[in-house]
Amino acid sequence: DAGVTQSPTHLIKTRGQQVTLRCSPKSGHDTVSWYQQALGQGPQFIFQYYEEEERQRGNFPDRFSGHQFPNYSSELNVNALLLGDSALYLCASSFRGQFYEQYFGPGTRLTVT
Amino acid sequence: AQKVTQAQTEISVVEKEDVTLDCVYETRDTTYYLFWYKQPPSGELVFLIRRNSFDEQNEISGRYSWNFQKSTSSFNFTITASQVVDSAVYFCALRVPQSNTGNQFYFGTGTSLTVIP
Numbered sequence: 001d002a003g004v005t006q007s008p009t010h011l012i013k014t015r016g017q018q019v020t021l022r023c024s025p026k027s028g029h030d031t032v033s034w035y036q037q038a039l040g041q042g043p044q045f046i047f048q049y050y051e052e053e054e055r056q057r058g059n060f061p062d063r064f065s066g067h068q069f070p071n072y073s074s075e076l077n078v079n080a081l082l083l084g085d086s087a088l089y090l091c092a093s094s095f096r097g098q099f100y101e102q103y104f105g106p107g108t109r110l111t112v113t
Numbered sequence: 114a115q116k117v118t119q120a121q122t123e124i125s126v127v128e129k130e131d132v133t134l135d136c137v138y139e140t141r142d143t144t145y146y147l148f149w150y151k152q153p154p155s156g157e158l159v160f161l162i163r164r165n166s167f168d169e170q171n172e173i174s175g176r177y178s179w180n181f182q183k184s185t186s187s188f189n190f191t192i193t194a195s196q197v198v199d200s201a202v203y204f205c206a207l208r209v210p211q212s213n214t215g216n217q218f219y220f221g222t223g224t225s226l227t228v229i230p
Binding site for chain 1: 117150154156158204206218223
């Protein structure tokens, strides 16, 4: 049973560039949430996708956008990167009908220079 | 507004000692869920336990135990006979059901536990 997978593992970008992170949910899950975890902090909720639509959004600017595909996988896009966007980006999947805990992926470490 | 506070930033214990990680939460909702996650150096958050607001029964699972007290809005986590493999950052999280899937989590800032051999 494959868990949540994320790619790439690490990424280095320059200020002003754009980045796309990818996530495949755990088998059987249809909901994907994205979190940003700055160094030494807890994860901060970015947004959640279900049925290919953004359902909820945290306090993040429009530079952060996403997409969910019919196979439930998801992408997180960040435009006009800032140094402060450097963080571990975590993807979590869950199943709508169960309201159970989320399963997290290993994350993508983004460094903006 | 929802908030989770983990006042302990770092804790060090010697192997085989017991250790308790504190968590205090804030919410005005009467229905909510509390979680503990472990984050080893690899970065992946590992689910440990979930409790809903209607279940104050405390639980022991192996070396782990949890103390949920609504009266003090606390959800503390204890590891007995700690082991080096327990070294990690531990996060307490709160989920308040929203419309649709209701999976927005509010995390504390984490407690870094180091178990010294």
